[in-house]
Amino acid sequence: MKITSLADLRKIKAEVQEKIKLREYGENAENIVQIKVAMATCGIAAGAKEIMGYLIEELDFQGIDAVVTQTGCMGYCYAEPTIEVILPGKAPVVYGFVSREKAKEIIDEYIVKGEMVDGVIPVNYKTIDE
Amino acid sequence: MKELSLHILDIVQNSISAQASKIEILIEEKIPEDQYIIEITDNGTGMDEEMLKHVTDPFFTTRTTRKVGVGLSLFQQNAEQTGGFMTIDSKVGEGTKVRAVFGYKHIDRLPLGDMAGTMTILIGANPNIRFIYNHITALSDFEFDTDEVKEELEKVPINHPDILKALKELIAENLDMIEAGK
Numbered sequence: 106m107k108i109t110s111l112a113d114l115r116k117i118k119a120e121v122q123e124k125i126k127l128r129e130y131g132e133n134a135e136n137i138v139q140i141k142v143a144m145a146t147c148g149i150a151a152g153a154k155e156i157m158g159y160l161i162e163e164l165d166f167q168g169i170d171a172v173v174t175q176t177g178c179m180g181y182c183y184a185e186p187t188i189e190v191i192l193p194g195k196a197p198v199v200y201g202f203v204s205r206e207k208a209k210e211i212i213d214e215y216i217v218k219g220e221m222v223d224g225v226i227p228v229n230y231k232t233i234d235e
Numbered sequence: 236m237k238e239l240s241l242h243i244l245d246i247v248q249n250s251i252s253a254q255a256s257k258i259e260i261l262i263e264e265k266i267p268e269d270q271y272i273i274e275i276t277d278n279g280t281g282m283d284e285e286m287l288k289h290v291t292d293p294f295f296t297t298r299t300t301r302k303v304g305v306g307l308s309l310f311q312q313n314a315e316q317t318g319g320f321m322t323i324d325s326k327v328g329e330g331t332k333v334r335a336v337f338g339y340k341h342i343d344r345l346p347l348g349d350m351a352g353t354m355t356i357l358i359g360a361n362p363n364i365r366f367i368y369n370h371i372t373a374l375s376d377f378e379f380d381t382d383e384v385k386e387e388l389e390k391v392p393i394n395h396p397d398i399l400k401a402l403k404e405l406i407a408e409n410l411d412m413i414e415a416g417k
Contacts, residue, residue, distance in 0.1 A: 108404045109412070111387045117401045121391050144360075145298075146306040149245050150236055154349075157356055165396035175360040177252070180300035 138164075138171040138216055139191040145178035151185035152204075159205050160188070163212055171216075181226055190215060199226045236309060238348025239273065239337075245306045246275050246333055247357055251364065252297070253279025253331065258357075259367040262347070264339065266373055270319070271337040271344060278330040287325055310335055317341035351406035354379070355399045362394040368406070374416035377409045 108114060142148070142157040157173060164171040181187050184201030190211065191197045200211060201224055214220045236242050243260060250258045255277035263272040282290065289295040291311050296304025310333075311321040317338035325331040337344045354368055358381060368379040384402065385393055392398070 107408055108401045109408045110405070111383060114384065114387055114398075114401055114405065117397060118388055118391050121395050121397045124397070125391070125395070144244070144248060144356075146245050146304070146309065149241050154241065154244060154352060154356055157360075158352060161359060161396050161399065173359065175248075175356070177248070178298060178300055182301065 136170055136193055138169060138193065140164075140171060140173045141176040141189040141191075142173065143178055143181075143185060143187045143189075144175040147178055147182035148185045148187065153186040156186045156188065156203050156205065156208055159208055160212075163209065164216075167212065167217070169212070169216060184226060187226065192216065192219065200224045201226045236313070237345065239271075239345050240348040240350040240353040242310050242313065242335075242345075243273065243275065243350070244353045244356065246310060249306065249333075250275065250277035250279050250331065251361060253277060253281070255279035255330065255364065257365045257367070260369070262350075262368075262370045264370075264372045266339055269339045271339045272334065273337070274332065274334045276330065276332045281327045281329050281331055282325040283327050287323060290323060291321075307333070313337070313343075313345065317344040350410060351403045354406055355403040358402065359394045359399050362392065370410060370413060372413050372416075375413040377406075377413045379406060379409075 108117065140160055142153050142160065144153050144157070157175065161173050164173065176189065179187065179199070181199070181201055186203045187199055187201045188203050188211070189197050189199045198215070200207065200222070203211070203224070207224060211222050214222045236245070247258055247260070257278045259276040261272070261274040261276070265272065291307050293303055293305045293308040296302065298304060307323070314321045314335040314337050318341055319336040319338050321333065321335040323331065323333050354366065358366060366381045370377045381393060388398065
């Protein structure tokens with residue numbers, strides 16, 4: 106069925122309502138993976154839009170509770186598209202040069218298994234005094 | 236930028252940083268006048284005259300992470316290289332309107348590209364902002380308003396992945412239809 110009007114949207118609405126009910130138990134903020142896609146001029150020119158679309162689709166497909174939002178430029182224009190991944194209870198990790206393949210790897214290895222993946226931009230270091 | 240829709244995604248980020256709660260995107264295709272017009276209007280904080288003077292300067296930006304800001308400069312350049320122009324109207328406390336006119340038939344005028352994707356990315360990341368998208372061709376027009384969508388959805392969040400997918404299809408299908416003059 107093709108969706109061409111708001112009336113068609115109503116049918117999808119019912120399906121989504123069911124899905125939300127089923128997943129409600131996991132809807133507390135501490136269990137949600139947060140991903141921020143850098144989407145300034147540099148990010149957009151490097152393909153951040155495609156990566157953000159892919160992340161939303163793939164995380165939903167795998168049934169992972171995640172919020173994908175956008176952020177500005179962190180000054181790593183050379184490494185765009187960059188994404189910041191925050192796993193529940195962990196420090197944020199920024200990945201650079203994120204292609205579709207890299208995004209898949211980040212989901213499969215880092216988000217699902219918690220194993221580090223190559224391509225981290227070290228921004229969130231802490232000094233001994235902190 | 237390879238598509239006009241990417242420019243739109245980029246310029247709308249300015250409206251979002253300016254804390255707009257309502258952002259209107261208007262695309263008007265005027266083939267007899269040889270004009271392809273893109274207008275982005277927001278109700279954000281607006282800019283004072285001093286800032287307006289510098290805003291298309293690539294070495295001006297409000298960011299602190301880097302010293303260049305090429306979003307508006309690129310948009311202006313792309314409009315100008317098709318024989319068009321870009322204007323910005325802004326008032327502090329009222330909002331900003333960016334209007335770019337492209338030469339419709341000019342060989343350097345970029346295609347619109349994936350506008351449905353641009354809209355759903357914007358809606359997905361900013362569910363609380365009201366987006367209005369109007370697309371007018373000589374034969375037909377398409378109007379999209381997230382407030383109407385929200386009314387239809389009631390308590391279902393507009394940024395749910397399935398809803399975004401459906402909205403993307405809705406916008407893409409309608410743009411195809413107005414292209415065909417239906």
